[in-house]
Amino acid sequence: MPRKPAPTPPPAAPATGWDEVLSAFGPDPHPPAPVPPVEPPADAGTGPLATARAALERLATWVPIRSLARRHRRRIIEHLFAMDARDRYLRFGYAASDEHIRKYALSLDFARDEVLGIFNRRLRLVALAHLAYGQPLPGDPTRTMAEFGVSVLPESRGRGLGRRLFEAAALHARNRGIDTLFIHALSENRPMLRIATAAGAVVERDGSESAAYLRLPPDSFGSQVEQALERHLGELDFQFKRQARVLNDFVDSVAEVKAHFDASGRAAKE
Numbered sequence: 001m002p003r004k005p006a007p008t009p010p011p012a013a014p015a016t017g018w019d020e021v022l023s024a025f026g027p028d029p030h031p032p033a034p035v036p037p038v039e040p041p042a043d044a045g046t047g048p049l050a051t052a053r054a055a056l057e058r059l060a061t062w063v064p065i066r067s068l069a070r071r072h073r074r075r076i077i078e079h080l081f082a083m084d085a086r087d088r089y090l091r092f093g094y095a096a097s098d099e100h101i102r103k104y105a106l107s108l109d110f111a112r113d114e115v116l117g118i119f120n121r122r123l124r125l126v127a128l129a130h131l132a133y134g135q136p137l138p139g140d141p142t143r144t145m146a147e148f149g150v151s152v153l154p155e156s157r158g159r160g161l162g163r164r165l166f167e168a169a170a171l172h173a174r175n176r177g178i179d180t181l182f183i184h185a186l187s188e189n190r191p192m193l194r195i196a197t198a199a200g201a202v203v204e205r206d207g208s209e210s211a212a213y214l215r216l217p218p219d220s221f222g223s224q225v226e227q228a229l230e231r232h233l234g235e236l237d238f239q240f241k242r243q244a245r246v247l248n249d250f251v252d253s254v255a256e257v258k259a260h261f262d263a264s265g266r267a268a269k270e
């Protein structure tokens with residue numbers, strides 16, 4: 001029986017790295033200069049870097065917001081009609097009837113004011129904000145401010161839509177050269193006051209009513225670009241949802257016609 005050949009020993013392990021090989025020659029006479037730690041820039045909290053970071057954070061929770069026009073009045077009325085008596089009271093500061101709501105919607109001045117909306121996939125207006133320009137500033141009637149009013153349908157609340165509309169309205173007002181955003185809310189309206197105070201507004205309580213004032217910075221190239229981008233993306237999103245709905249309706253009607261022919265075919269056979 002032939003003998004098994006002796007196993008060949010494994011090759012020697014290669015050097016673990018250049019540092020180990022070079023260390024055999026003694027210490028490096030010209031060591032590389034140590035890399036200084038990177039210090040954050042002095043304007044890290046306020047400069048362009050911070051602005052870019054804030055914009056990225058906003059992008060992560062981005063919601064398409066659309067500027068509404070006269071042709072959206074019917075949807076605006078439907079949105080406000082869907083609110084119950086308490087929400088109407090919180091929104092308008094009085095028990096608004098259907099007639100009040102209709103009058104309010106018909107009186108909206110789309111050329112002067114800004115009306116912003118958020119639509120769901122079925123193109124239902126789930127959140128609505130009205131930014132009314134030309135309100136006199138208390139104590140200085142020569143200057144004007146913008147008043148913000150908002151409503152979100154109950155089933156869409158708590159997802160940040162109210163806050164997003166507030167931020168978008170502040171951006172629009174700022175870009176129009178307005179320096180104060182005003183919110184009139186009942187003191188019991190904690191979500192609305194929370195949105196305003198979180199943005200840095202000063203709240204003046206007067207019993208059951210509160211007035212919040214938010215100072216806006218002057219507009220900048222960045223704020224103008226941000227608004228233009230928001231407008232385009234909001235429009236794109238709406239058109240996309242509209243096409244999807246048309247396609248859905250088409251598929252539904254084809255299915256309906258098919259069902260109809262199937263039924264008549266069966267009836268003819270019988």
Ligand SMILES: CC(C)(COP(=O)(O)OP(=O)(O)OC[C@H]1O[C@@H](n2cnc3c(N)ncnc32)[C@H](O)[C@@H]1OP(=O)(O)O)[C@@H](O)C(=O)NCCC(=O)NCCS
Nearest residue numbers: 090091149150151152157158159160161162163190191194
């Ligand atoms: C006010 C209103 C627009 C808020 O809409 P929303 O989309 O639910 O608001 P958001 O999801 O952006 O939440 C806003 C903040 O309120 C907070 N909040 C919600 N309910 C709260 C409550 N009961 N108490 C305290 N804070 C509350 C949220 O936690 C959030 O704060 P955070 O981001 O720091 O967590 C909505 O409740 C509404 O339509 N109410 C009826 C009409 C109205 O009151 N309009 C305002 C008068 S102009």
